[in-house]
Amino acid sequence: MTASKPEKLYEQAREIYAASGIDTDAALRTLKSVSLSLHCWQGDDVGGFERPDAALSGGGLQVTGRHPGKARTADELRSDLGKAFSLIPGSHRLNLHAIYGEFGGRLVDRDKIRPEHFRGWVAWAREKGLKLDFNATCFSHPLADAGFTLSHPDRAVRKFWIEHVKACRKISAALGRELKSPCLHNLWIPDGSKEVPVDRGAVRALLKESLDEIFTVEYSPLQMRDSLESKLFGIGSESFVVGSHEFYLGYALTRGKLLCLDLGHFHPTESLADKISAILLFAPGLVFHLSRGVRWDSDHVVVLNDEVLAVTEEIVRAKALDRVRLALDYFDASLNRVGAWVIGARAALQGLLYALLLPESGLREAEAEGDGFLRLALREEARLRPFGAVWDRFCLETEVPTGSRWLDEIARYEREILSARGPATS
Numbered sequence: 001m002t003a004s005k006p007e008k009l010y011e012q013a014r015e016i017y018a019a020s021g022i023d024t025d026a027a028l029r030t031l032k033s034v035s036l037s038l039h040c041w042q043g044d045d046v047g048g049f050e051r052p053d054a055a056l057s058g059g060g061l062q063v064t065g066r067h068p069g070k071a072r073t074a075d076e077l078r079s080d081l082g083k084a085f086s087l088i089p090g091s092h093r094l095n096l097h098a099i100y101g102e103f104g105g106r107l108v109d110r111d112k113i114r115p116e117h118f119r120g121w122v123a124w125a126r127e128k129g130l131k132l133d134f135n136a137t138c139f140s141h142p143l144a145d146a147g148f149t150l151s152h153p154d155r156a157v158r159k160f161w162i163e164h165v166k167a168c169r170k171i172s173a174a175l176g177r178e179l180k181s182p183c184l185h186n187l188w189i190p191d192g193s194k195e196v197p198v199d200r201g202a203v204r205a206l207l208k209e210s211l212d213e214i215f216t217v218e219y220s221p222l223q224m225r226d227s228l229e230s231k232l233f234g235i236g237s238e239s240f241v242v243g244s245h246e247f248y249l250g251y252a253l254t255r256g257k258l259l260c261l262d263l264g265h266f267h268p269t270e271s272l273a274d275k276i277s278a279i280l281l282f283a284p285g286l287v288f289h290l291s292r293g294v295r296w297d298s299d300h301v302v303v304l305n306d307e308v309l310a311v312t313e314e315i316v317r318a319k320a321l322d323r324v325r326l327a328l329d330y331f332d333a334s335l336n337r338v339g340a341w342v343i344g345a346r347a348a349l350q351g352l353l354y355a356l357l358l359p360e361s362g363l364r365e366a367e368a369e370g371d372g373f374l375r376l377a378l379r380e381e382a383r384l385r386p387f388g389a390v391w392d393r394f395c396l397e398t399e400v401p402t403g404s405r406w407l408d409e410i411a412r413y414e415r416e417i418l419s420a421r422g423p424a425t426s
Contacts, residue, residue: 006392006402013389020359024390027356030321031394034352036345037093037133037184037327040100043080043341044071045333045424048099048137051107061139061190062235065334069418074102076421078124083413084341085128087406089398090349094130095186095327096121098137098168110141111163115174122178131181133327134224136168138189150210151191151203151242158210161189165214169224176223184325186260186287188229192237200240207242211251227287227325228252229260232267234297253282262289262329263307264297273310277318286320289329290348299330302344304351312351313358321352333424339410350391357390358382 014024041048045063047070071077081094098110101117108117125132138149138161146152149161169185176183189207197203215226230245231237245266252259259279261272272288279286288311292300302308315324328344359378366374392402401409 006389006396009386009389010393013386016385017357017390021361022357022359024357027353027390028394028397030356031349031353032090032398034090034321034326034349035092035131036090036348037095037325038081038084038341038345039095039328040077040081041097042328042331043077043337046140046331048097049074049102050099063331063333065332066424067333067335067337068423069337069414069421070333070424072421074100074120079417080338082128083409084338085130087342087400087409088345089395089400092130092345093133094125095133095135097135098164099140110137111160111167113167113171115171118171118175122175125179131179132175133184133186134168134172134175135186135188136165138164144190147193147236148191149189151207153206158206162210162213166217169214169217169219169226172224173219182222183224184227184287185224186227186229188231189243190234190237191243192234192241194236194238196239203242204247207247208251215255225258227258227260229262229265229289231262231265232297249279256284258285258287259283260287260289262291263311264291264293264299268293271310272307273314276311276314276320276324280318280320280323285323285325287325287327289327290344291330299332301330301332301340302328302347304347308347308351309354312348313355316352316355317360336410336414336418338413338418342406342410353391353394354387357385357387
């Protein structure tokens with residue numbers, strides 16, 4: 001039987017990489033072990049299903065665009081996610097927010113949500129062979145309008161949000177138990193202020209107190225894990241964010257929690273890749289929310305840019321693929337929402353594959369010998385190797401379209417399914 005063009009190109013690529021001591025087959029086996037967590041909120045502009053007129057509001061978040069095809073129901077969202085997963089090579093996870101429960105047309109307030117509200121998602125995940133992650137939703141709610149939740153000065157408001165997060169952790173444990181895979185529960189809150197506060201310490205003490213109360217309930221790590229996500233600023237919290245990187249770093253390290261680093265939540269000139277090896281010396285693990293800030297934390301679709309390459313390379317170099325969980329986190333309503341998932345996920349996986357195909361032994365030897373020229377030259381020469389042929393091999397082995405063929409599937413899905421929904425109204 002005559003080999004196909006992708007197979008021929010891969011054989012050529014394998015020989016080229018082998019000449020530099022790189023085993024492409026081993027790189028592909030490693031990449032197959034990686035699971036990304038896709039974010040459900042890209043499909044419906046962070047609206048959720050609490051009420052029919054739900055729309056993202058408050059908390060320093062903003063979705064722009066009105067491209068046709070916004071998911072309006074859980075079934076529509078699951079259909080869109082199913083199409084996206086079918087075009088992403090590998091085996092992955094779904095990341096849910098609390099507002100995506102199915103509440104039977106009733107308004108169930110956040111402190112009253114229960115595992116049964118997510119039975120539909122569990123059944124769907126089991127059918128598709130997926131695992132689930134979860135997030136508390138501490139925004140788009142009247143009790144978040146003041147810009148404070150777990151650090152609100154009113155004890156009654158804080159208690160509401162404490163009970164919400166407790167409920168979310170209970171749901172997470174149930175999801176992990178049902179699907180036999182630890183569910184990652186991530187906590188991000190929008191708390192902060194537009195102007196400089198007088199007493200930062202007092203507000204952060206309230207947040208610490210709330211977190212301590214939340215984590216009095218312990219769950220098996222076989223069912224769920226906790227992560228805490230910081231932010232530099234948000235709309236309405238430009239001058240002060242309660243849950244800063246330093247706050248959560250200290251809390252996570254002293255409480256045995258995971259730290260979540262979002263690529264859009266730091267200063268544009270700050271390297272998140274540099275933080276990985278430092279934090280992993282002291283922390284049990286890390287979570288990365290992959291996003292793309294353009295001039296500010298604008299949650300653009302992830303692409304294979306220098307920042308993604310730097311982070312994925314550092315994860316691979318640190319041999320930390322088993323200690324770092326990767327999730328997508330962006331929302332763009334200006335383009336095909338399903339395609340946006342696929343672009344971001346493929347970019348993240350391509351970054352990891354590129355890192356796995358770097359000449360590690362040569363780079364380490366050059367560095368050990370103090371040969372900065374050779375180290376730099378090897379990195380630059382690696383850019384010219386036939387990386388795309390190895391990527392296509394990964395797609396073939398995991399039975400998804402190679403090259404740009406997946407674009408035809410997106411176009412067909414938009415023509416047959418998404419366009420019938422009409423433009424987004426919010």
